[in-house]
Amino acid sequence: MRETDFVSGFARGLKVIEAFGETTPRLAIADVAKATGLDRATARRCLLTLAELGYADYDGKFFVLTPKILRLGHAYLSATPLPHIVQPFLDKLAEEVRQSASASVLDGTEVVYIARASQKRVMSINLMPGSRLPAYCASMGRVLLAALPENESLALLKQSNLKSFTPRTLTDPVRLMEELAHVREQGFAVIDQELELGLCSIAVPLENDRGRVVAAINIGAPAASVPAAEMAERYLEPLKGVARLLKSLLR
Amino acid sequence: MRETDFVSGFARGLKVIEAFGETTPRLAIADVAKATGLDRATARRCLLTLAELGYADYDGKFFVLTPKILRLGHAYLSATPLPHIVQPFLDKLAEEVRQSASASVLDGTEVVYIARASQKRVMSINLMPGSRLPAYCASMGRVLLAALPENESLALLKQSNLKSFTPRTLTDPVRLMEELAHVREQGFAVIDQELELGLCSIAVPLENDRGRVVAAINIGAPAASVPAAEMAERYLEPLKGVARLLKSLLR
DNA sequence: TGACCTTTGTTCATATATCGCACATATTGT
């Protein structure tokens, strides 16, 4: 790609949108400039553009994103076949095992939920399509990382901010790589309260018709009702069953 | 705002993202140019920029959005307090009445789901945060339109593509305005299979602490198990109860 | 209170990058 095939004004604008986050819903111009590394004048122009187009509100001091911004992400969720294909299978699965079932793909060091059938909320975190979790300590993340060539998964682990969410969280890259090898071997991953105390989950990869791993599905359950040791014997077959059914439907 | 406070490259790029939709997941350069009205060269530069940044994949012919694009919408969902505040109330409500409960806001002529607690799927459409429905024939849409000044709601109806989803769909603007007056009067809206045969729903507005309507919540139920006439007597009080509790929490 | 300092927002001139056109090339379908 040539230098001139890149619209930096567009790239800067996208950076500005991403500056808004969980902890920073209301941003002044200077905040955005700091968060994005853009010049204050440039940040201001991007923000005013967002406001002009109705993607943000501006009260003269702070900018706030409007729901119109959801059109952008929705373009993916509605346009991509995967979420639509997977959803009914998750619904059936969730009802069958009476636990939440989800599907996700990898985006950098994070898993991104693309579909979900929630039975009953067991996590303090509220997950929905578009939600993100660090891959290294999520069951679907382990499965997706395990599907990558070793050098790539190692690179992603190194990029990750490996912190302990609970006393059980694995954070040593070496131990994590061993665990990924184990996951690859056995074809599924179990997480025992590494992300949140009281929550266990089990995930399997979803392969497309050519055998490439394109996503992962999981079942989450309260540790109190389903000890980690029982996750596999209860849920592995239902998960594998869905993966088998989906294999021919995905490309 | 001055002319120079607008970054048209950014605006063009956003248009390109929105060109991807339900029926058009894979777009070639010329498709995007046609859909957006942009010059081919410009569309190409925007698309290559998206690909370069990892928001899209390019196989040399077609562009497809990647899950990274969800970061943009997620910036809103995670940054805006409303979805987080409302979610637990929806969960409780859905469990209590054993039906799906949702919350939405208005974006132009559409309602946008910002939170949802699904009990069991009764609709053929799969709704999730970010999903959109035409306001004129959705219960939350009626409530949100009714909360606007008459000239604004009329303007939105005129902008809407008023089509019949089912034989029961109201499409006459005059009848719709009468219905909105009725909804405003009684403080809730009931939809009886106007969007999809077999689906009824009832919605109430969510006011903030200053009395401004900031969103709507609804309960959807299969017409077979809950006739439209019974929607109000069964679900109006639970919905009103949630609205009352939330009033002091919203601003 | 008021003088001073700091932070934030806005404006401007100019160097730089992007747009859109026209043309060249490649791909597709018949």
Added chain:
DNA sequence: ACAATATGTGCGATATATGAACAAAGGTCA
């Protein structure tokens, strides 16, 4: 093989980014 359609590229005209200078708001302390 040809027409039709789609994609790639060079260039002048136009739009945008930059960084410094200015203005305004907010905070601090005597």
